[in-house]
Structures are given as C-alpha cells and as structure tokens.
Amino acid sequence: MSETAHVREVGPRDGIQMVKTMLTTERKLAWCRGAAAAGIGEIEVTSFVPPKVIAQFADAEEVARGALTIGGFRPSVLVPNLKGAERAFALGLPQVNYVLSASEAHNLANVRRGTEESLVDFGRIAALRDQRSGPRIALASGIATAFGCTISGAVDEGRVVEIARRLVDMGADEIIVADTVGYGDPGQVRRLLKAVIAAVGRVRVSCHFHDTRGLGLANVTAALETGVRTFDASLAGLGGCPFAPGATGNIDTEDTVFLLEQLGFDTGVDLDRLIALRREVESWLPGERFSGAIARAGLPKTYRHARAA
Ligand code: COA
Numbered sequence: 668m669s670e671t672a673h674v675r676e677v678g679p680r681d682g683i684q685m686v687k688t689m690l691t692t693e694r695k696l697a698w699c700r701g702a703a704a705a706g707i708g709e710i711e712v713t714s715f716v717p718p719k720v721i722a723q724f725a726d727a728e729e730v731a732r733g734a735l736t737i738g739g740f741r742p743s744v745l746v747p748n749l750k751g752a753e754r755a756f757a758l759g760l761p762q763v764n765y766v767l768s769a770s771e772a773h774n775l776a777n778v779r780r781g782t783e784e785s786l787v788d789f790g791r792i793a794a795l796r797d798q799r800s801g802p803r804i805a806l807a808s809g810i811a812t813a814f815g816c817t818i819s820g821a822v823d824e825g826r827v828v829e830i831a832r833r834l835v836d837m838g839a840d841e842i843i844v845a846d847t848v849g850y851g852d853p854g855q856v857r858r859l860l861k862a863v864i865a866a867v868g869r870v871r872v873s874c875h876f877h878d879t880r881g882l883g884l885a886n887v888t889a890a891l892e893t894g895v896r897t898f899d900a901s902l903a904g905l906g907g908c909p910f911a912p913g914a915t916g917n918i919d920t921e922d923t924v925f926l927l928e929q930l931g932f933d934t935g936v937d938l939d940r941l942i943a944l945r946r947e948v949e950s951w952l953p954g955e956r957f958s959g960a961i962a963r964a965g966l967p968k969t970y971r972h973a974r975a976a
C-alpha cells in the first residue's frame with residue numbers, strides 16, 4: 668500500500684491574482700470541475716477580498732456557491748480579515764483559509780496592519796466560527812513570507828513557530844507554511860517544518876511553495892522528509908502575491924503530482940487529464956508566463972501511478 672499525499676490546487680485563487688485577463692465565473696468553475704475530475708481532492712476556489720483590492724475576485728460569492736455544487740472535492744477560500752471570513756461562513760464552505768505574514772513589512776503591505784493585529788483578528792474569526800451552529804468549518808491559516816521577505820529580508824524562524832503555535836491555540840485546524848516569494852531552500856524547509864510540526868503537531872501542517880528561484884520541488888522533497896503530506900500548487904505554475912515585490916508563480920501542479928507519484932505517494936490524480944486541463948487554462952490566459960516540465964516534455968514511458976506500482 669502506497670502512502671497518500673495531497674495536492675491542493677490554488678490556481679483559481681493564487682494563480683489568477685496577478686494575471687491580466689479577467690476570467691469569467693464559468694471558466695473559474697470549469698477549472699474546479701476539471702481539476703476535481705482529474706482527481707484533485709482540495710481546491711482553493713477564490714478569495715474574499717474587496718473587489719477594489721483585487722478585481723479578479725469580484726465574483727467570489729458566485730464562484731464559491733458554484734464550487735459547492737460541483738462535489739467530489741473539498742472547496743476552500745482565502746480570507747484576509749474578519750469581514751472576508753463572515754462572507755465565507757455565510758456560504759457554508761467546509762474550509763476557510765486565513766492569511767497573515769510572518770514579516771511585519773509584508774503584512775502591512777498585504778493587509779494594511781501589523782502581524783499582531785492580524786493575530787487578534789484571527790482570534791475573532793475563530794470565535795465567530797465556534798459560535799456558529801451547523802457543521803464545523805475547518806479554519807486554516809497561512810503564514811506568508813515564512814522563509815524570507817522581498818521587502819524586509821530575513822524572517823526569524825522562531826517568530827514563525829510562535830505564530831503557528833498561537834494560531835493553533837486560538838483554534839486553527841491547519842497551518843499552511845508559505846514561501847510567498849521563493850526564498851526557501853531545502854535545508855531551511857527541513858529545519859523550519861520540523862520546528863513547526865514539533866510545536867503544533869496535532870494539526871495538519873501543509874506547505875505553499877513558490878518556484879521563483881527554482882527550488883520549489885526540491886523544497887517539496889525536503890518537506891516530505893519532515894512528514895508534510897499536503898502541498899499547494901497551481902496549474903501551469905501560475906500565481907504570485909500582488910503585494911510582494913518580485914513574486915512569481917506557485918509550484919506547478921502537474922510537476923508536483925509527478926514528483927509525488929514518482930516518490931511513491933498516491934495523489935489520486937490522473938496526470939493526462941490534468942495536463943489536458945492545463946492546456947485549456949493556458950488558452951484562457953494569453954500573454955501569461957507558464958511553467959512546468961511535464962506539460963512541455965510529456966510523461967516518461969516508464970511512468971506508473973504510485974497506487975499501481
Ligand atoms: N471583503 C469585502 N469587503 C471588505 C473586506 C472583505 N474581505 N474587508 C474590508 N472590506 C471593505 C470594508 O467594508 C470597507 O468598505 P467601505 O469602504 O465601503 O466602508 C473597505 O473594504 C475598507 O475596509 P478596511 O477594513 O479599512 O480595509 P483596508 O482598506 O484596510 O484593507 C484588506 C484591508 C485586508 C481588506 C485589504 O488589504 C486586502 O484585501 N488585502 C488582501 C490582499 C491579498 O489578497 N493578497 C494576496 C493574497 S496573500
């Protein structure tokens with residue numbers, strides 16, 4: 668029996684934050700439908716930010732409602748504050764992903780307040796979640812710029828661990844350790860993830876890597892060594908934070924699935940279907956930079972699903 672690993676598609680959120688084309692709601696939902704049909708089990712489908720901050724997400728409610736009707740995968744949404752969480756809770760989504768930054772400077776640029784204020788806001792969100800009746804909503808929190816910041820440089824690892832611990836103490840069900848600007852390397856990933864897991868091991872710890880400096884997949888293997896089994900990725904390697912200077916794409920979903928399967932982890936994903944979807948998504952986004960080796964070179968003749976091996 669092979670061990671399972673999870674790839675969460677974040678293309679309909681992170682992937683389209685900086686693209687020039689406004690995708691229609693129907694195409695965003697086609698992305699979700701296609702990824703789910705290819706076997707992706709979790710998708711971050713949209714972002715509950717004000718449309719004046721990121722116009723791409725003006726249809727967030729419609730996308731989230733539509734995603735809930737598709738079925739076959741677990742939809743989540745990104746929220747930057749209490750107001751965003753209220754919008755998400757109202758729709759009955761099973762999971763909501765909050766975001767704050769370990770870097771004070773990036774937190775100020777991204778959500779216009781300090782990291783401590785964002786932590787207080789998370790406490791309010793968790794309290795609101797706990798007061799609600801109905802099925803329990805899972806609350807994740809991303810810790811952005813956990814490996815360094817393009818505005819302020821180095822980020823203290825002890826600070827990242829402290830933030831993770833405080834989020835879990837307040838009710839976080841998952842910690843998403845995020846390399847927003849692609850500063851992390853495998854040694855740093857091994858060190859930081861070990862420390863975060865030791866501090867909050869009772870909740871799921873996942874990783875969100877950007878491949879800005881080419882170490883994205885190396886960082887995945889390093890995180891696997893520490894026990895991480897959930898990775899955010901974006902089809903065609905799209906993505907990037909508009910409020911982090913120099914940010915570029917997430918690790919590519921197809922390449923991440925390929926790596927995990929080659930290492931013997933069952934992702935449940937059909938790569939041929941995923942590559943077909945990627946081609947479709949590429950056709951919707953003229954002029955964007957796409958990355959990923961598997962879509963370019965094709966799967967090797969020797970490729971076998973981990974489940975079949
Ligand atoms: N959704 C919709 N509207 C929101 C909102 C949300 N999540 N949060 C705030 N608003 C509205 C407020 O109601 C207010 O509306 P009004 O002007 O009509 O009264 C207005 O937006 C300003 O609210 P305020 O609380 O002062 O927000 P702000 O201007 O300080 O901006 C954030 C703070 C967090 C909303 C903004 O910085 C943001 O959206 N950041 C996210 C950036 C991002 O997505 N980065 C990439 C992902 S990591």
Ligand code: ZN
Pocket residue numbers: 681845847875877906907908917
């Ligand atoms: Zn990101």
